[in-house]
Structures are given as structure tokens and as C-alpha cells.
Amino acid sequence: MAGAIARSVANPVRRLRLRVRGAVQGVGFRPFAYRLARRMRLSGFVLNDGAGVLIEIEGPDADRFPDMIRNEAPPLARIDSIDVLELDPAGGEGFDIRESLVGRSATRIGADAATCSECRREQTDPSSRFFGYAFVNCTHCGPRFTITRALPYDRAQTSMASFPMCAACAADYADPENRRFHAEPVACPDCGPRLSHPIAGVAAKIAEGGIVALKGIGGFHLLCDARNDAAIDLLRTRKARDRKPFAVMVRDIDAARALARLTEAEEALLASSASPIVLVEPRAHELSGLIAPGLARTGIMLAYSPLHHLLFDALAESSHCFPALVATSANPGGQPLVADNAEAERRLAAIADLIVTHDRDIAVRADDSVMQVIDGVPAFIRRARGFVPEPVDIGTDGPSVIAVGADLKNTICVTRGREAFLSQHVGDLDNAEAIRFQREAVSHLCSILDVKPEFAACDLHPDFRSVRIAESLNLAVVPVQHHVAHIAAVTAEHQLSGLVLGLALDGHGFGADGTSWGGEMLALDGHRWHRAGSxxxxxxxxxxxxxxxxxxxxxxxxxxxxxxxxxxxxxxxxxxxxxxxxxxxxxxxxxxxxxxxxxxxxxxxxxxxxxxxxxxxxxxxxxxxxxxxxxxxxxxxxxxxxxxxxxxxxxxxxxxxxxxxxxxxxxxxxxxxxxxxxxxxxxxxxGTRRIALGGGCMMNRVLAAGLARSLRERGLDPYLPRLAPANDGGIALGQAAFARQVIVNEYASVEESRTCA
Missing domain, CATH: 1.10.357.160 (Tetracycline Repressor; domain 2)
Structure with missing residues (x-):
């Protein structure tokens, strides 16, 4: 008895309220908290709301709970912060998962994630109801961003709303001990989406040298055999893509190793849940020379959706065992990626010999992300599926800004607090469809973030279409010089304040003097900058x-x-x-x-x-x-x-x-x-050691890695773009970050009006 009293005094009952912020909805966070609380014999509840996840726990070990949440979080969760408030003990038994509360959103949904090993195992298990199913998923994998129309991330807000769950899926969805508890895209062959064509027929068409348009996670791919010169040449002719490189999809990491010489960092990127295209050194004679003519590196990605895995299974079972498929975005004529079934029939019929659709709508189209390893660290060439809408923490709070990017490789960026959210890759704003897509991206990003921007940021170029778009938003517009934006993007992601020297190296940007710039030495200090050389x-x-x-x-x-x-x-x-x-x-x-x-x-x-x-x-x-x-x-x-x-x-x-x-x-x-x-x-x-390196030329691996190394040898501290592309795909981040500096420092009435409001 005395020992029990001593233990209770040393470890008293406490009740804590935890506010967890970050990518914590749709990733199995509530069942994870539920199982952890039961394991620790804590009482309380967990729920989703507009700010993220709210947890109340009570018991003798409550103070250990926050650290365990951070250390054992689900694989797709991204915890930005855990705020802890101590409450008076309320008693009660058991731990509950409560219904979501709808309110102004301050959380975010997760990015799309590649098929997990458990779902892949079920897909190949004849005893599983998911055997051979092209849309198997769970809380650890599957579509998120591309099927979500609004927050909170619940099934009714996604393109799965039109698929009522069968009894078996509903039971999984309601069971906190199940891997599919509140997995919003959960479905099986009895109740879920269906393909328009059998997988065997798709494989047969590719085997005979055909071109297939296949609807995936964020849009359609155009597929053909990566060893078939005639098929690739035909694809180039039909798509009017003379020599621009194609990406290659392989079955798994072993296939990637067989086709390319991979570094440890490249393998980790390929096998990550984001599953981007990664530029790697191919082995000689394994792939057609028409895939990336004249280039030393080839873009390779792993099969990342259940449908891709089934296709490779079918190809392996046929008399033709393909190690790789050309998998290029279905965007004819430089227009945005095709994502709609009817649109595919209209725009891809002249390119593909077979168009394969399914009946799960793509709410938001997103190209594959493209990355490479520079100076030993991953860097983006194109940031889209698998990473959007993960934010960049820019280190300081400020007014909400929407930046409309550049006219080439366009993305947009919206800031919320200290977070900057880059959209998926939009493309070049040289046609009506691309401009329409950009407007869609603006509307969707503001909607899922529940943000009403107060200012717009854009380029200085007087003839940019993106500038006209910024001016149409009915917001105060802050123009940002092109190369200042390149450097500001790097300083923002690295959270550099104070004086930084920047080298902005690219093809073209409208200079402050009206001439064409592209090799600039800039001194950047908060909202002030000047051209120190060129x-x-x-x-x-x-x-x-x-x-x-x-x-x-x-x-x-x-x-x-x-x-x-x-x-x-x-x-x-x-x-x-x-x-x-x-x-x-x-x-x-x-x-x-x-x-x-x-x-x-x-x-x-x-x-x-x-x-x-x-x-x-x-x-x-x-x-x-x-x-x-x-x-x-x-x-x-x-x-x-x-x-x-x-x-x-x-x-x-x-x-x-x-x-x-x-x-x-x-x-x-x-x-x-x-x-x-x-x-x-x-x-x-x-009088500074900090050198920010930005602009499209920083995608040249030889130049970027060599320059960073040479600067270090001179006792300087180089900073390369890591979380946004070095090219114009990262311009919007720099526009947003620099515009906020200008607003806070030069728009004196802004903070006063915000305070009065």
C-alpha cells in the first residue's frame, strides 16, 4: 500500500490539451493517437478541426505523451508544432475518436503518396479482397491532394464522395485498430472506382509497340516500351516533341539499379513516398537512345500507384518482360496536363493507340515532380505530385500574399503565417488553357488553405501575362524584380535574415533598367537590394x-x-x-x-x-x-x-x-x-560570407556543385535552392517572401489597419 501511494505522488494524474499542427489529417493520425493512448492507459479524446488535430489526454503518464507523438508519428504525418495546455483533471474512462469540427482552416492536407508495402502485399494476395485491385490504399498511401476539393479532409470533400462504401470497407473505415481507419479514398472492387479497360489489354497494346494514354493519380501519362525505338519515335512525332527528354518508369528499386548507376541519395529519393522522377546516370545500352538524346542523365521513377504495379505485373506475366516504360506527361502542344476523361478522348486520340480511363475524378491535376542530387543533397527541377501542398517555412510571420510567378515554368505561391505554399507546376503561360489552369490553382490553393490574400506579388516585366493576372485580383500589387525573386527564394527557404550576397544566373529576366539581365550579383538585405555587379x-x-x-x-x-x-x-x-x-x-x-x-x-x-x-x-x-x-x-x-x-x-x-x-x-x-x-x-x-545561388543555371549539376565547393574553399557559405526549383518554378516563392518584406517595411499603414481590424 505504501508503495502505491508513493508512486501516485511521484507520478500524479494530469490532463493535457494538445494542439497538433501540420500535415496531420488524412495520414492516420487520430487512430495513431487512439492506439498510443490506449497503450499508455490514458483517457480522453482526439478529433480533427480546422487547426489540425486536437487531443485531450489524462492519466499518470500524460506528460510523456507529446514526445511519444512526435517520435512515433505515422509515416506520412508532418508535425510542425505541438502546443500543450494543462487542464484540471476531469476523470472519465476510455479514449474516444470524435467527429471532425468544421471551422476556419489552419491545417493542411498531405501530399499524394506512393503505394505502401502493405497495400502492395494485399494487391498480390489472392485471399485479400484487394487482390488485383487498381485503387487499393490506406492511411499510409494513396491520393490526397489530387482528390481533395476542400478541408477538412473528409470523404465528402473529395472525389470519392460519389462512391458509397460497401459493408467491408465501412467496417475498416470505422475501426480505429484498422490501417484504413478514416482513410478517405478507401474502396474495394465491390464499391470503388473501375478501369475502362482490363490491365491485360493495356499490357498487350504496349507489347505490340503501341502508345497508351493511362489515367493516373494527377493526370494522364503517355506510355510505351522504353526499349522500342519505333514506338518512341512515333510518340515523338505524334506529340511533336523532337528531342526533349522523356521520363522512364520502372517496376521497383531493383529494376532501377539494373538500369542506372545510383547513389545512396538517389536511391532514397526514388524509394520515398513522394516517388519523384530522379535524374540519374543510365547504364549503357539498357534503354533506347531516343529517350534522352544528347544528355548524360535520364529521369527515372518507380511505379507509384496500384495501377502502375498491376501493369508491370501483367507485362511480366506476358511473353515480353519489360524492364521499363516511357512515362511522359500527356500534355500535347505544351498545354497543361490532361486530367479529365472527356478531355483525354478529345485531346489524346491523335497521340495514343489506346486511352485508359477510370471513374475517380482528379480534382486537382499535378504533374510528376522531377528532382536530382546536387552537391550531395536533393534539389527540385519541377515541384508537384508528392510534395505539393507541403509548405516552406520561411521563418517569420506576416500578411498573406499571393505571388503569381513567372510566365515560364509557372507556379503560384500563397503565404499563411510563416508558411509559404507553392502550387504544383502549372507550365508556360503561353496559351489559354495554361492561364485557365493557373486560375484553377489560385482558387484551389486559397480554398484548401482557407486564406484570403491581402496583397499580390508579380514580376516587373510589363508584358508578362502573369502580371496581368496579378492586376486582375483586385489587390494591392507589389512588383518584384525577376532576379531578386530568385535570390529571395533561396534566402526564404534557408531563413536567412540580414545582408546576403546573391548570384542570380539564368537565361533572361527583365532588369530594373529595362534591359535583359541573367548574370547578376545582388546585395539583398530585407526589403532593400542593389545590383552589385553583372x-x-x-x-x-x-x-x-x-x-x-x-x-x-x-x-x-x-x-x-x-x-x-x-x-x-x-x-x-x-x-x-x-x-x-x-x-x-x-x-x-x-x-x-x-x-x-x-x-x-x-x-x-x-x-x-x-x-x-x-x-x-x-x-x-x-x-x-x-x-x-x-x-x-x-x-x-x-x-x-x-x-x-x-x-x-x-x-x-x-x-x-x-x-x-x-x-x-x-x-x-x-x-x-x-x-x-x-x-x-x-x-x-x-562584408558578408553568405552567398545565395539561384536561377535556372543552378540546375547544371557540374556548375552548381563545383561553384558551391569552390566558394567553401574560399571560406564562404554558399546556399543552394533545395525546397523550390532553382529555375522559374521557384520564382513565386521569392516574389512572396520579398513582397512581404516590402509590405512590412514600406507599407506603414498595413500593420495599423491589421491591428485596428
Whole structure:
């Protein structure tokens, strides 16, 4: 008796109220809390509401509960915070899961997740009611974002609302001990969605060399055999996609290992619940050379939906055992991803030999995410399925801003408190469908976040379609210079305050002086910035045509280097080169640009790698693919008055008779050395060690990793984009973050009006 009294005094009964915020709805959090509380013999309840998950627990071990929740949370849960309030003990027995409370939302839904091992096991188990079912899922996997129309995340708010649960699924859904407790997409062959065609027929069509349009999680894929040159060539012809790389889908991680040389970090990315496309080094002769022509790396992803797994099962059972499928987004003509059944029949009939649909609507379309490992850490090329709508914590609170991004690789961003929510990849805003999709993304993101933005942020470019969209929102508009946004995106995700030196390196952005920028040294400090330097300007003959025709930039670079006479020797008999050379010799004035992207184009043209490109960045990507061991040309660059020029390097490349790989090594090595020296000088002048690296050129692995390493060797602290793409897909994050700084510091009436309200 005395021992029991001593224990009760040492460990008294306490009642705690826990407010759990983050991605904690639709991930099995309530049954997890239920099982944990029962295991610990605690009484109380758990429920979902607009702010996240609310828990009250009572018992002698209540104080241990918050740490155990954080340490043992379900695999798809993302806990941002746990606020604990002590209450007076209320007594009572047992622990309950209560109904959701509807209110203003301050939580978020989870991203779509790849099929878990348990669901995959059930799908292949003849004794399971989910055997061979294309839509099996549980609280640990399956669609989330792409089927959700509004919060709270309950079945009635998703595209599963039209599928009443059968008795067996309803029992699973109601059982806290079941893996499918409140798994909103739960369904089985008796009550759930159905495919329009049998899997065996889909496999047969691919086996005979056909092209299949298959409805997936976030939209349709176009599929064909990744070893069949004729099928891939036909797909390129029908989709009007000349050389732009395709992605490849494989059955599992073992298949990926067989097709590519994977690092540990790449394997972890491929096998993650997000299941992105990952750029990796393919093994020779395993895949068709038509998949990623001229490139050193191929985008590979694992089968991530139950439907994908069934397709690979069917292919394996046939006489043709395919190790891989081309799996490219079904977006003909550069338009947004096709996601609707009727739309697929209308827009894909001329591309696919077979269109396979199902009757579960895609509420929100989302492309596959694309990633690569740079400097040992994952980095985005495209951020979409599997990651959206996970927020970026930007470190400080502030007014709600909606940023509309750039016209290329568009995304939008909405801030709520200290969180910034990037939308899925929208694409280029060069057609009516893309603009309509962007408006859908704006409406949906604001809806699921329950946010009414107070300000809009956009680019400075006077002719951007995104700027017109920002102006149509009936909000105060804060314009943000393109390259400032690139650097602000990096400082926001790394939560850097105070003075930071930024190198913004890309193809084009409208400069504050009205000229074309793209190789900028920027000093960024809160809401203030200035241009501390730039790359030496190059002529831009033909304006936008120069970006499509690298030979123009080759001639322009020779002109800037003072050796225009070499142009006819490099391209003998070319009438266009002759005309442009004559124009320069007459002293004709053309626009100029400080773009590093155009310098890449010039070098690729001069070295014979690429004269004309069929997709954005092709010349630079093919030039990067040739680089193996970068080396430095001594005196290959010059720094003067804050400007960095590579005229000696250009002249050397034009004069030396060397093969393209050697030229690529020399160009990349000298570029890295020059940029590092330039940044070091700028950092000394400003009195900072922090260097933010942004812009589309930072997707070049050789350049980004080499520059980061070279800056560290000089005692500087480089920061690379990690949580948003370095290219224009991350612009919206930088626009939103920088605009908030401007609003808080320059709109004096904002905080006063918010306080009065």
C-alpha cells in the first residue's frame, strides 16, 4: 500500500490539451493517437478541426505523451508544432475518436503518396479482397491532394464522395485498430472506382509497340516500351516533341539499379513516398537512345500507384518482360496536363493507340515532380505530385500574399503565417488553357488553405501575362524584380535574415533598367537590394530568336571578344552567319544581355555542340552532359568594376581545335573559377560570407556543385535552392517572401489597419 501511494505522488494524474499542427489529417493520425493512448492507459479524446488535430489526454503518464507523438508519428504525418495546455483533471474512462469540427482552416492536407508495402502485399494476395485491385490504399498511401476539393479532409470533400462504401470497407473505415481507419479514398472492387479497360489489354497494346494514354493519380501519362525505338519515335512525332527528354518508369528499386548507376541519395529519393522522377546516370545500352538524346542523365521513377504495379505485373506475366516504360506527361502542344476523361478522348486520340480511363475524378491535376542530387543533397527541377501542398517555412510571420510567378515554368505561391505554399507546376503561360489552369490553382490553393490574400506579388516585366493576372485580383500589387525573386527564394527557404550576397544566373529576366539581365550579383538585405555587379554584356541579335538559335549568340560572343572575323571560319558558307557578321562589322546596334544562359548557348555553338535548339536549355544541357573533369583556363576571365567577363575563354574556344568534351571541361572549369573569384570579391566588398545561388543555371549539376565547393574553399557559405526549383518554378516563392518584406517595411499603414481590424 505504501508503495502505491508513493508512486501516485511521484507520478500524479494530469490532463493535457494538445494542439497538433501540420500535415496531420488524412495520414492516420487520430487512430495513431487512439492506439498510443490506449497503450499508455490514458483517457480522453482526439478529433480533427480546422487547426489540425486536437487531443485531450489524462492519466499518470500524460506528460510523456507529446514526445511519444512526435517520435512515433505515422509515416506520412508532418508535425510542425505541438502546443500543450494543462487542464484540471476531469476523470472519465476510455479514449474516444470524435467527429471532425468544421471551422476556419489552419491545417493542411498531405501530399499524394506512393503505394505502401502493405497495400502492395494485399494487391498480390489472392485471399485479400484487394487482390488485383487498381485503387487499393490506406492511411499510409494513396491520393490526397489530387482528390481533395476542400478541408477538412473528409470523404465528402473529395472525389470519392460519389462512391458509397460497401459493408467491408465501412467496417475498416470505422475501426480505429484498422490501417484504413478514416482513410478517405478507401474502396474495394465491390464499391470503388473501375478501369475502362482490363490491365491485360493495356499490357498487350504496349507489347505490340503501341502508345497508351493511362489515367493516373494527377493526370494522364503517355506510355510505351522504353526499349522500342519505333514506338518512341512515333510518340515523338505524334506529340511533336523532337528531342526533349522523356521520363522512364520502372517496376521497383531493383529494376532501377539494373538500369542506372545510383547513389545512396538517389536511391532514397526514388524509394520515398513522394516517388519523384530522379535524374540519374543510365547504364549503357539498357534503354533506347531516343529517350534522352544528347544528355548524360535520364529521369527515372518507380511505379507509384496500384495501377502502375498491376501493369508491370501483367507485362511480366506476358511473353515480353519489360524492364521499363516511357512515362511522359500527356500534355500535347505544351498545354497543361490532361486530367479529365472527356478531355483525354478529345485531346489524346491523335497521340495514343489506346486511352485508359477510370471513374475517380482528379480534382486537382499535378504533374510528376522531377528532382536530382546536387552537391550531395536533393534539389527540385519541377515541384508537384508528392510534395505539393507541403509548405516552406520561411521563418517569420506576416500578411498573406499571393505571388503569381513567372510566365515560364509557372507556379503560384500563397503565404499563411510563416508558411509559404507553392502550387504544383502549372507550365508556360503561353496559351489559354495554361492561364485557365493557373486560375484553377489560385482558387484551389486559397480554398484548401482557407486564406484570403491581402496583397499580390508579380514580376516587373510589363508584358508578362502573369502580371496581368496579378492586376486582375483586385489587390494591392507589389512588383518584384525577376532576379531578386530568385535570390529571395533561396534566402526564404534557408531563413536567412540580414545582408546576403546573391548570384542570380539564368537565361533572361527583365532588369530594373529595362534591359535583359541573367548574370547578376545582388546585395539583398530585407526589403532593400542593389545590383552589385553583372556579367559583361553580350549582344543579343534577334532578341528572343537568339535564345532559340545559339549560333546567333556564338557570333555575338565573338563580336564582344573582338574577334568577329573568326565567325565565317567557324561556320563557313552559312548565309545567316555571314549576314550577322556583316551587320556587326557595319556597327549596327543591337540589344544586350548579361545572361549566363546566353553565354552557355554561345559556347555550345562555337564548339559545335548545338546551333539551333528545339527546347529551352537544350544547348546548355547537352554541353553540360559532355563535361567530365572540369579544368581552368588560366586568365580565361577578367573582373573589372564589378563586371565578370569571359572574352578570353570565348576566344580560346574559337581558336583551339579541340573536341567538344574537352571544350566542355574547359568552359565549366573556367566558369566556376571565375564566378567564385567574382563572388569572393563581392563578399569582401560587402562584408558578408553568405552567398545565395539561384536561377535556372543552378540546375547544371557540374556548375552548381563545383561553384558551391569552390566558394567553401574560399571560406564562404554558399546556399543552394533545395525546397523550390532553382529555375522559374521557384520564382513565386521569392516574389512572396520579398513582397512581404516590402509590405512590412514600406507599407506603414498595413500593420495599423491589421491591428485596428
Amino acid at each position: 556579367l559583361a554584356p553580350l549582344p543579343l541579335p534577334g532578341g528572343d530568336r537568339a535564345a532559340r538559335e545559339p549560333w546567333r549568340m556564338g557570333v555575338a560572343a565573338l563580336q564582344a571578344a573582338g574577334c568577329i572575323a573568326l565567325a565565317p571560319q567557324l561556320w563557313p558558307g552559312d548565309s545567316g552567319v555571314a549576314q550577322l557578321t556583316a551587320m556587326f562589322e557595319r556597327g549596327t546596334q543591337v540589344p544586350v544581355t548579361s545572361s549566363l544562359g546566353r553565354l552557355f548557348d554561345a559556347a555550345a555553338a562555337i564548339t559545335g555542340v548545338r546551333r539551333v535548339q528545339s527546347y529551352e536549355g537544350q544547348a546548355a544541357m547537352e554541353f553540360e552532359a559532355l563535361a567530365r573533369n572540369p579544368r581552368v583556363l588560366q586568365s580565361g576571365f577578367a573582373i573589372s568594376g564589378g563586371r565578370l567577363g569571359f572574352h578570353p575563354l570565348i576566344l580560346h574556344l574559337a581558336l583551339q581545335d579541340q573536341d567538344a568534351p574537352a571544350a566542355a571541361d574547359l568552359f565549366h572549369g573556367t566558369l566556376i573559377e571565375g564566378l567564385a573569384e567574382w563572388a569572393a570579391e563581392g563578399a569582401r566588398n560587402l
